[in-house]
Amino acid sequence: MFVVMAVGASEAEILGVKSQILAEGMTPFDHVANEHTVIAVVGEMGGRRSVLRERLAALPGVEDVTPINRPFKLTSREFHPENTVIHVLDAVIGDGSLTVMAGPCSVESREQLFETADAVKAAGATILRGGAFKPRTSPYSFQGLGVQALRYLAEARERTGLPVITEVMEPSQVDVVAEYADILQIGTRNMQNYSLLRDVGRVARPVMLKRGYGATVEEWLMAAEYIVSSGNPNVILCERGIRTFETYTRNTLDLAAVPLAHHLTHLPVIVDPSHATGKRWLVKPLAMGAVAVGADGVMVEVHPRPDEALSDAEQQLTLDQFRDMMDALVPVHEHVRSLHGDPMLSAAALGIGGNGGLARH
Numbered sequence: 491m492f493v494v495m496a497v498g499a500s501e502a503e504i505l506g507v508k509s510q511i512l513a514e515g516m517t518p519f520d521h522v523a524n525e526h527t528v529i530a531v532v533g534e535m536g537g538r539r540s541v542l543r544e545r546l547a548a549l550p551g552v553e554d555v556t557p558i559n560r561p562f563k564l565t566s567r568e569f570h571p572e573n574t575v576i577h578v579l580d581a582v583i584g585d586g587s588l589t590v591m592a593g594p595c596s597v598e599s600r601e602q603l604f605e606t607a608d609a610v611k612a613a614g615a616t617i618l619r620g621g622a623f624k625p626r627t628s629p630y631s632f633q634g635l636g637v638q639a640l641r642y643l644a645e646a647r648e649r650t651g652l653p654v655i656t657e658v659m660e661p662s663q664v665d666v667v668a669e670y671a672d673i674l675q676i677g678t679r680n681m682q683n684y685s686l687l688r689d690v691g692r693v694a695r696p697v698m699l700k701r702g703y704g705a706t707v708e709e710w711l712m713a714a715e716y717i718v719s720s721g722n723p724n725v726i727l728c729e730r731g732i733r734t735f736e737t738y739t740r741n742t743l744d745l746a747a748v749p750l751a752h753h754l755t756h757l758p759v760i761v762d763p764s765h766a767t768g769k770r771w772l773v774k775p776l777a778m779g780a781v782a783v784g785a786d787g788v789m790v791e792v793h794p795r796p797d798e799a800l801s802d803a804e805q806q807l808t809l810d811q812f813r814d815m816m817d818a819l820v821p822v823h824e825h826v827r828s829l830h831g832d833p834m835l836s837a838a839a840l841g842i843g844g845n846g847g848l849a850r851h
C-alpha cells in the first residue's frame with residue numbers, strides 16, 4: 491500500500507509514519523510526487539493489511555492510504571510518476587535523448603575492442619558494450635576473457651570517454667565487475683536469479699536487466715523490483731526478444747513490451763535487436779522500429795570483422811553497417827520524440843502523483 495502524506499506534512503510526521511511501518515515489520519520507501527510525499531509499504535503483510543491500513547491512516551500528516559493493485563510497487567508508475575533518468579559519466583538514459591549501447595558481443599582482444607570502441611564512438615554511440623563473462627549455451631564455446639576483458643573495457647573508457655556496460659553472471663563476480671564497469675548487465679538467462687538480483691541491488695552502479703527469454707512483462711518487472719527494493723533505484727529494462735515458435739529469427743522481438751513497460755513503470759527501456767533477431771540484416775529495421783515505439787535507446791553488437799567473431803558472428807554489424815544504422819536511427823528518433831503521448835497520464839488516472847512530472851516524449 492501507499493501512504494500519501496498531506497502537502498506540507500512535516501519531517502516529524504513523515505518519520506512517524508516510517509517508524510510505524512518499521513515497527514510493523516515492513517520496509518518504507520518514500521518518494522515525492524507532485525508535492526506529496528508518498529511512502530510505499532513493502533513487505534509480506536499477510537492478514538494484517540486492513541489493521542495496518544487503519545493504523546497508518548490515523549497517524550498525523552497522513553492524507554490517504556491506498557492499496558497498490560499491482561504486484562510491483564517501487565517500480566510502478568503509480569508510486570513514481572515521473573521517468574527515472576540515469577546519469578553515467580556523460581551519458582544520460584531516460585531523459586528523452588537517444589541512448590546507443592554498441593560494441594562487440596565478446597571482448598576478444600585489446601585491439602578488437604579499441605577498434606570497435608573508436609568507430610562506434612565516432613558514429614554516435616553513447617555507451618560501449620562488451621562481454622567479459624559470457625553465458626554460452628555450450629560449455630565448449632568461448633567463455634570470455636573474464637577479468638582481462640574488464641581491464642580492456644576500463645582502458646577503452648579512458649580512451650573514448652564512453653561509459654562501459656558488461657554482464658555479471660554470478661554473485662561472486664559482482665564486486666569485480668562493479669570495480670571496472672559503469673553499468674552492470676543481467677543477462678536473459680539470469681533474469682530470475684534472485685540472489686544475483688539482490689546483490690546487484692546493493693552496488694552503486696546502474697543495472698540493465700534483460701528480459702528473460704521466457705518471461706512475461708510482469709515477471710520482468712518483478713525482477714526489477716528485487717533490485718530496486720534491495721536499494722538500487724537505477725535500473726534500465728532491456729527487451730531482447732522472447733522465445734516463440736518462430737525459427738527464422740533467433741527470438742521474437744516484443745515491441746509491444748516497450749510502450750507497455752513505459753505505461754507500467756518509470757524505468758527506461760532499451761531494445762536489443764541483435765539478440766532478438768540473430769541476423770545482422772534485421773538489426774537496422776528493428777532498431778528503427780524500437781525507437782519509433784518510444785524506446786529510450788538500443789543495444790547493438792558491432793565487430794570489425796564479424797565473420798571472425800568468437801561469439802554471435804551472424805548478428806554483429808560491421809563498423810560500416812553500424813554507421814549506416816545510426817544514419818537511419820537518429821532522424822527516426824528526432825521525428826518521434828515529440829509524437830509520443832505522456833506515459834504519466836496513466837498514473838494520473840490512478841489518482842497518485844497526477845501529471846506533475848516532466849513529460850519525456
Ligand code: PEP
Nearest residue numbers: 621677678679700730765
Ligand atoms: C549479451 O548481451 O551479451 C547477451 C548474452 O544477451 P542476452 O542475455 O540477451 O542473451
Ligand code: MN
Nearest residue numbers: 595791801802
Ligand atoms: Mn551476443
